[in-house]
Amino acid sequence: MTLNTTHNTTDMPKTPSQKNTGVQAPDYIRNLTPYQSGKLISELAREKGLKRIVKLASNENPLGCSPLALKAVQESLNGAYRYVDPGAYELTTALSEYHGRPRKEIICGAGIDSLMSYIIAAFSDVDDEILTGEATFIGVFVNTKKCNRNIVTAPMKDYAYDLQAIVAAITPRTKIIYLANPNNPTGKMIPKVALDEFIEKVPQNILIILDEAYYNYACGDTNYPDGMKYRRENLIVTRTFSKDYGLAGLRVGYAVGPERLIKELYKIKLPFEPAHPAQSAAVAALGDTKFVEQTIQLNKSSMKQLTDGFDKLGLRYIKSHANFLLLILADEEQAADFAEECLNRGLILRHTKAFGAPCGVRINTGTSEDDIFALEVIETVWSLLKR
Numbered sequence: 320m321t322l323n324t325t326h327n328t329t330d331m332p333k334t335p336s337q338k339n340t341g342v343q344a345p346d347y348i349r350n351l352t353p354y355q356s357g358k359l360i361s362e363l364a365r366e367k368g369l370k371r372i373v374k375l376a377s378n379e380n381p382l383g384c385s386p387l388a389l390k391a392v393q394e395s396l397n398g399a400y401r402y403v404d405p406g407a408y409e410l411t412t413a414l415s416e417y418h419g420r421p422r423k424e425i426i427c428g429a430g431i432d433s434l435m436s437y438i439i440a441a442f443s444d445v446d447d448e449i450l451t452g453e454a455t456f457i458g459v460f461v462n463t464k465k466c467n468r469n470i471v472t473a474p475m476k477d478y479a480y481d482l483q484a485i486v487a488a489i490t491p492r493t494k495i496i497y498l499a500n501p502n503n504p505t506g507k508m509i510p511k512v513a514l515d516e517f518i519e520k521v522p523q524n525i526l527i528i529l530d531e532a533y534y535n536y537a538c539g540d541t542n543y544p545d546g547m548k549y550r551r552e553n554l555i556v557t558r559t560f561s562k563d564y565g566l567a568g569l570r571v572g573y574a575v576g577p578e579r580l581i582k583e584l585y586k587i588k589l590p591f592e593p594a595h596p597a598q599s600a601a602v603a604a605l606g607d608t609k610f611v612e613q614t615i616q617l618n619k620s621s622m623k624q625l626t627d628g629f630d631k632l633g634l635r636y637i638k639s640h641a642n643f644l645l646l647i648l649a650d651e652e653q654a655a656d657f658a659e660e661c662l663n664r665g666l667i668l669r670h671t672k673a674f675g676a677p678c679g680v681r682i683n684t685g686t687s688e689d690d691i692f693a694l695e696v697i698e699t700v701w702s703l704l705k706r
């Protein structure tokens with residue numbers, strides 16, 4: 320028997336660049352910094368031994384999970400020994416009915432974050448450009464760099480996307496434009512008229528990702544556009560079960576777009592995500608309109624409670640269409656100190672430097688008790704830091 324040695328290079332002479340330096344990640348991986356999420360409650364408790372900790376840093380649902388979703392998760396666990404359906408038949412069917420879009424236009428994944436990495440990998444090449452606003456969802460920065468693509472940002476205008484500046488920043492290398500509506504961390508909304516105009520101006524060969532993670536919080540405003548109603552060959556809309564449905568820890572989100580594009584995503588999606596309990600929970604949560612209504616109601620009252628408190632303290636914030644508010648401090652140093660001093664007192668907030676808003680600290684809405692505690696801590700911290 321003769322051995323095929325085509326792939327056997329052990330006898331080849333070593334060039335200087337092949338010196339044994341151990342396994343190395345390519346530069347674009349080595350230059351990444353690991354994602355830092357909002358501080359964990361358990362971590363803070365361990366570090367500081369605080370009696371009370373309130374976390375309003377990750378835009379989670381203060382009501383917890385939909386009870387129907389919880390029940391579905393428990394029931395689904397009996398099937399945990401089986402691999403999941405890669406096409407998430409039940410969930411895509413439920414979403415298809417809910418949005419009036421064919422199943423073939425829908426793909427589910429382990430959250431928008433996961434789907435975003437697939438979209439970037441599928442519709443751009445190494446060194447291509449992903450274009451967005453300067454202050455936006457951290458996930459687009461992380462996923463772009465992870466895929467060795469270039470992130471290009473256009474300046475914001477009054478903490479909202481400057482859509483004209485984004486169009487002006489398009490180059491021959493631009494392959495994707497990312498917009499979150501409402502935007503995180505600023506909470507600003509793109510009105511329908513502005514979005515329509517923008518879509519018309521973007522060349523057909525550039526994919527627009529319209530991220531509607533906070534859709535249900537914003538849709539009460541008559542100027543807010545519903546991405547699901549747009550049928551464009553270069554538009555993918557993303558939504559998540561992490562916020563209003565209270566399933567952040569289960570990791571389930573979905574993308575809706577032209578069948579031709581969704582087909583490409585199925586080629587690279589990890590086949591067995593979302594996990595079975597996540598799929599079952601999402602189907603149940605989608606039907607739990609009562610829970611979503613309670614969530615939106617609580618968000619409204621908490622927004623009022625927080626903004627009334629901030630007005631009293633003379634703290635500046637951006638009017639929000641989501642479930643969080645961006646506080647604007649004097650500069651990056653004051654914002655970092657503000658978040659740190661709140662943390663020391665058991666209130667976890669998010670300094671938004673990594674989101675491209677270095678002077679900002681983001682706080683999400685909570686229960687009335689959460690908000691009372693948050694305002695007490697903030698009053699103390701603000702009295703120390705106010706200049």
Ligand SMILES: Cc1ncc(COP(=O)(O)O)c(C=O)c1O
Pocket residue numbers: 377378429430431432433456458499502503530532558559560561567571572
């Ligand atoms: C605009 C936006 N998109 C996506 C996500 C992440 O969603 P998921 O939990 O589905 O990955 C977030 C979470 O904060 C977000 O703010």
